[in-house]
Amino acid sequence: MSSPAAPAASYSTLRLAPGDVLIRQGEPGGTLYVLEEGELGVVRDGVDIATVSRPFSVVGEMSVVLGTPTSATVKARQPSTVRVFADARSTLSQDADFAFRIAYLMACRLDATSSLLVEQARKHGGKPEGDVFSRILSALHLPEQPGFTIARDDMFGRPEEAAFRD
Structure with missing residues (x-):
């Protein structure tokens, strides 16, 4: 199975400093992010549930697919770069x-x-x-x-x- 990197190449890039919030729990979703480099921390209801550091890891997919508010907060733990799919639902329906x-x-x-x-x-x-x-x-x-x-x-x-x- 190939990585999600290929379709991500045509979307915008976002650079994050340590502590920058990428996704805030409970806010409207719809955006999908693909990690290029760095490290992200995932926190749900105050509980640290995951560390995301593998290139081409995806975050934000649950709210996109379910059409619900975001289920967790995602913050940069170190300088990080992500690819941004602002209208991921549309992208998924076309690809x-x-x-x-x-x-x-x-x-x-x-x-x-x-x-x-x-x-x-x-x-x-x-x-x-x-x-x-x-x-x-x-x-x-x-x-x-x-x-x-x-x-x-x-x-x-x-x-x-x-x-x-x-």
């Missing part, structure tokens, strides 16, 4: 290969999260916190529950079944 790469990235992250949760659930089996892991694993399978809605349209507004047609 199927790039859209697939983003979907692949998200699936890999979900798989890694699921594996970690399974490992932790096994480690804590039979203990009260074990139920927490079971509930999280169940939530990852998006069960239909009162007050929980699963979108029936794909990210481009097509009916679910149209998203999987040739």
Whole structure:
């Protein structure tokens, strides 16, 4: 699988100093960023959840795909350069290969999260916190529950079944 770098070459570049905020949790999303160099820190609800330092890593994709406010704050930890997709949803709708790469990235992250949760659930089996892991694993399978809605349209507004047609 190739990196998201190729489509990013035609978009603007942003340079960040240490401490600069790239994404602020809870604000409207829609912009996708590809790290060229540097290091970014990801914080959600005050908890440091990730360090992003691998070139061509992508941040901002969740809010773009889900159409929701951003889920975390992303700050530069050292001088960093990112490529900016200001209207990422439109870019993804016009570039199927790039859209697939983003979907692949998200699936890999979900798989890694699921594996970690399974490992932790096994480690804590039979203990009260074990139920927490079971509930999280169940939530990852998006069960239909009162007050929980699963979108029936794909990210481009097509009916679910149209998203999987040739």
